[in-house]
Amino acid sequence: MAECESGEKPKVQVKHDWYQTDVAVVITVLIKNVKEDNLCINFAKNCVTAKIKFPDQDDIDLKFNVSHDIVPEQCSYKLTPSKIEVKLKKSEGIRWAKLEGHEDLPKAIPVEVPQSSGPPSYPTSKKGKDWSVVEKKIKEEEAKEKPEGEEALNKLFQEIYGKGSDEVKRAMNKSYMESGGTVLSTNWDEISKEKVDVKPPDGMEFKKW
Structure with a gap:
């Protein structure tokens, strides 16, 4: 296969989804075969940054300016062959209407426990998407991954x-x-x-x- 004349490394397109529970927000970065040594994630009060290095591709820098404060010392991430799952601990028990961008609220809205037996459909910045379905697909992917x-x-x-x-x-x-x-x-x-x-x-x- 002929190489590009410019010599530039190919760029990787990265997609992400998110959903939330009463106490946490989970961001799923859909990217495969990331090594632990090539991943660096930092948590701040209102920001999450991730740097991913590749030997034969451009490095990827991700930044999420979250809409509400989080507790950095209680945040974590999980790396699998198919994705990076970042778990953010909410500083307040309120429902986020969007992942990024400051959200002005007149007062803290307490989280209400859903009455239905099934999981709630989590709101997001994208309209018309049922994030309970997304969460189900992510769990199905994890089940397919061979230990x-x-x-x-x-x-x-x-x-x-x-x-x-x-x-x-x-x-x-x-x-x-x-x-x-x-x-x-x-x-x-x-x-x-x-x-x-x-x-x-x-x-x-x-x-x-």
Whole structure:
């Protein structure tokens, strides 16, 4: 593939969505494959900035001048292969009508608990968009993301336990507890006969503290 004559790095188009709960505002930046070392997010009382670095593309600088004050020390973010989820702690329990731009209110509006059983449709700066649907899609994306390593192993054990019979569950509980977490068996006929010994990995020694 021929390179651009100008030598400029390609620019990445970044989209974002947002929704809110009674105590927090969540901004979802839809961008894939961002490394933790290449991401820097800073929280201020009324502003959030994010700098994303790419080895073969232009760096991305994002800034959100939020419409109400937040509590910087209680804000956080979560990085996944498909997005960056930024959680902002509201300083006041009021409903935001928009994400950015100062919003003059005559007085603080207390948040009312919705009467319906379903989640509320959160307002945003874009009209006609149901953010409860957006939140549902985000959760569906997270469910599709395949866990790796220890997380994948724990999920597998949870599925086996959840779908297993009473004997399978008793076997898993007994083997795990008696072995100090070094053995996990689903065979009740074998496990029920005697106490399960501790079996540390090869080259390691089990010590009681």
